Amino acid sequence: MKRSKPAPPAPPPPPPRSYGPAADRALKLWVALARCAASVGRASARDIQGYGLTQAQFAVLEVLYHKGPLPLCEIGEKLLVTSGNITYVADQLERVGYLRRERSPDDRRVVRAHLRPKGRALMARTFPRHAARIEGLAGALAAGEQAALARLLKKWGKLVRAAAG
Amino acid sequence: MKRSKPAPPAPPPPPPRSYGPAADRALKLWVALARCAASVGRASARDIQGYGLTQAQFAVLEVLYHKGPLPLCEIGEKLLVTSGNITYVADQLERVGYLRRERSPDDRRVVRAHLRPKGRALMARTFPRHAARIEGLAGALAAGEQAALARLLKKWGKLVRAAAG
DNA sequence: GGTCAATATTTTAAGCTTAAGATGAAACGC
DNA sequence: GCGTTTCATCTTAAGCTTAAAATATTGACC
Structure with a gap:
């Protein structure tokens, strides 16, 4: 033991530079996915704002x-929202x-959403653009x-949803 | 001219079944990207909730x-948020x-974020998991x-950001 | 030096999204 | 039939994110 002053607090250990090849590959993939989706989504949202709609509103109208x-519950499933x-x-x-909205006569729990002419006209005018x-x-x-990108995204998404419910 | 009763309102024209091969391909790609990102993001968020953090908080801590x-502005650039x-x-x-937070002495406009030991310890404990x-x-x-997916996502994201600012 | 544009951060208001729980309706087992 | 479970929708509270404007600082240009 040295008998000098009490040592200053040890410097914190540096973070690992790698978590193993498989984990590093997976992390890079997830970062690339998140950044790409954010960038494309932002460009799409800017376009949709020009029609006076939000992305969420446009997505619902588009499905209908x-x-x-x-x-309504099927719309939610298609768009992956609650x-x-x-x-x-x-x-x-x-x-x-x-x-x-129109309540279903067959099953009075479900509410079906119908596009009104005004909504259909909006889509007919804006969707092609x-x-x-x-x-x-x-x-x-x-x-x-x-095509390759779409195939891999569809495959991965489907597997992830299957794994997580 | 027929002289019968005024015709009922014409049924609305059906939506196009296709917008051309290139547009169809692009739309399917964007849908696959959005759905995949939502699914992976949700799985990641569930994991992070187990550490008592939100995705946004975890992302900032992880970068630091x-x-x-x-x-702060560099964190925002890396995470693509405002x-x-x-x-x-x-x-x-x-x-x-x-x-x-620590205000920079060089440029008094910038505020640098530093991880505290408590935050570093949290990351050291949770990030590997x-x-x-x-x-x-x-x-x-x-x-x-x-690897192929990550490469394409990175390429597309970069090009979209370059095109849109 | 003085002016003006650019930059970093913060503030504010508004909208999106979720989780959790309530309500009403259908389906199932007995 | 009856209770239980499941389901679709709605409600509420809370958190995330953004755009826009305000503040403070820097750098550039004359």
């Missing part, structure tokens, strides 16, 4: 436009006359890259 | 843990003693698929 009237969220967004869209905008973003990648 | 003290958001999250983390959880999620794909 392309799939027809749907129970039922409370769909209630909230549907309230807004109903208030401004883009859709109407939005699709062109997304096409422009995807154009940064070659067609083959887009 | 692995990169060292950083100006400065106001970083202020909000840093307030919470400062309040519970995980980090401290979190990395293992992410590794488990990524394990649904083969190593080669993970």
Whole structure:
């Protein structure tokens, strides 16, 4: 033992530079996914704001436009959001006359959302422009890259949902 | 002209079934990206909740843990969120003693966030477990698929950010 | 030096999203 | 039939995130 002054507090151990090859690969993948989704989502949201809608509102209208009237719970499943969220967004869209609710006569628990003509007209006018905008973003990648990317994303997403419920 | 009763309102035109091959491909890609990111993000968030943190808090602590003290604006750039958001999250983390702010003497506009020992200890204890959880999620794909996916995501994200500012 | 634009942070208001719980309705087992 | 469970929707409270404006500081240009 040295008999000098009590040592200053030990410097904190540096963080590991690696967590193993598999973990490092997985972490990089998750960071790339989150950043890419944020960037594309932001570009998409800017476009949608130009139509006077939020991303959430546009997503609900789009599902109804392309799939027809749907129970609220099915909209939530397709968009991967909670039922409370769909209630909230549907309230807004109903208030401004883009859709109407209709309670199902078969099962009085379910409420089906129907696009009103005003909402259908909005989609008919804006969706092609939005699709062109997304096409422009995807154009940064070659067609083959887009297909490969979509295939891997779909596969991973499906497996993750299956693993986690 | 027929002279029968006025015709009932014409049924609304059905939505296009396709917006062209390129647009269809791009839209499917964007849907796959959004759904995959939501699913992985939700699984990651559930894990992080077990440490008593939100995703946003964990992300800030993680950046500081692995990169060292950083100006708030740089944290925001790395996480692709606004400065106001970083202020909000840093307030919470400062309040519970995980980090401290330190105004830079060189440029008195910038505030650098430093991990406190308590925050560093939390990361040292939890991050390896979190990395293992992410590794488990990524394990649904083969190593080669993970690498290909990460490469495409990074490429697309970078190009989209370059195009949109 | 003085002015003006750019930058870092904070503040504020508004909207999105979730978890948890309440309500009403259907389905199931006995 | 009857109780239990499950389901769809709605409600509420809380937290996240953003855009926009305010503040303070820096740097550049004349």
